[in-house]
Structure formats: C-alpha cells, structure tokens
Amino acid sequence: MRVMAIDYGDAHTGVALSDPTGLLTGTALTISSWRAETVLEELKKLALQYQVTEVVMGFPRNMDGTEGPRAELYRAFAGRVEETLGLPVRLWDERRTTVDAHRILFEAGKNAKKRKKQVDAVAASLILEGYLAFRRGGNQG
Numbered sequence: 001m002r003v004m005a006i007d008y009g010d011a012h013t014g015v016a017l018s019d020p021t022g023l024l025t026g027t028a029l030t031i032s033s034w035r036a037e038t039v040l041e042e043l044k045k046l047a048l049q050y051q052v053t054e055v056v057m058g059f060p061r062n063m064d065g066t067e068g069p070r071a072e073l074y075r076a077f078a079g080r081v082e083e084t085l086g087l088p089v090r091l092w093d094e095r096r097t098t099v100d101a102h103r104i105l106f107e108a109g110k111n112a113k114k115r116k117k118q119v120d121a122v123a124a125s126l127i128l129e130g131y132l133a134f135r136r137g138g139n140q141g
Contacts, residue, residue, distance in 0.1 A: 002050050005128035006043065006057040006089075007097065007120050008077055013039050014120030016128040017050050023136070025128050028121040036077065040084045047085045055087050056131045058094030058123070092131055097123040 001022035007014035016028040027050070031042045046052070057078050060068035078089040101122035110118065 001054065002052050003054045003056060003128060003132065004043070004047060004050070004052040005092075005124045005131060006055065006081065007094065007124040007127055008039070008057060008074060009120055010034065012120040013043075014122070014124030015043070015046060016121065016124035017046070017052070018128060018132060020051075022054070023132065025125050025132065028125045030117070030121045036080065040080060043081060044084050047087070052085070052087065054090075055081060055085060056090045056092045056127060057081065058097060058127045059091035061093050061095050063095060090131070092127055094123070094127055097126045100126055 002020055003018040003022050005016040007016075011032065011034055013031040013033070014028065015031060017026050018024060019026045031039050033039055033042070047055075057074070059074055059078075060070045062068050075091070078091055082089050098119060101119045104122055105118055
C-alpha cells in the first residue's frame with residue numbers, strides 16, 4: 001500500500017512516496033514544469049512505477065483555516081489527478097509545509113539556490129508524513 005503525496009506548484013511540483021508498507025516516507029523528488037499536462041504525465045509514470053494505491057495532495061488554506069485564494073485551482077487539479085491516475089485524491093491541509101521545508105533545508109546548511117531546488121520535494125514529504133501520522137491515529141498537522 002504505497003501512498004503518493006503531491007505539493008502542486010506553478011513551476012515545480014513536489015512528490016513524496018511512502019515505503020511499500022505505507023508507514024514511512026521514502027522517495028521524494030520534484031517535477032519541474034509549468035504545464036499541468038506534463039505534471040500529470042509524470043505523476044502517472046510515478047504511480048505506475050511505484051504501484052501507488054493512495055494519493056494525498058496539499059491544499060492551500062489560510063492560517064485561520066479558511067480556503068486560500070488558490071483553493072479552486074487546486075481542487076480542479078486534484079480532479080485531473082484522479083482522472084489521470086484512476087485513484088481518489090485526498091486534499092490535505094498544507095499550511096506551513098513550505099515554510100517548514102525552507103527551515104529544514106536552511107538548518108541542513110543548504111544555500112538559497114539548493115533550497116529552491118529541493119523545497120517542493122521536502123514540502124511533499126511533510127504532507128506525506130502528516131498524512132501517514134493521521135492514518136496511524138495521530139492528528140492532522
């Protein structure tokens with residue numbers, strides 16, 4: 001039971017995949033493309049390669065919990081992911097994941113250029129970690 005987490009963005013989309021048991025975060029990578037079609041093609045390749053059975057996608061909310069200005073765009077893209085992968089997509093509160101990803105990379109000594117290349121993959125990993133903890137009975141982060 002492998003889970004894929006998606007941190008969708010305009011130019012870069014972070015993807016994190018769990019281990020085969022669906023308990024731990026494993027592979028994380030970035031799809032660099034402005035084109036939604038290209039991102040969808042890459043997500044499909046990854047889903048097939050890793051035999052993904054569950055998908056969770058970061059969803060933009062404001063700090064007060066209301067939907068962010070990009071919420072409708074993300075909801076529409078989630079629908080396209082569902083159609084492309086043939087799997088339901090669970091929308092997951094992504095508040096602070098990018099900020100936390102930048103902090104993690106900064107504390108790891110990554111310079112700004114390296115952080116920019118890795119931040120989306122780390123954010124996807126944080127989404128995946130939160131979701132996996134929720135599935136194990138923890139709270140949503």
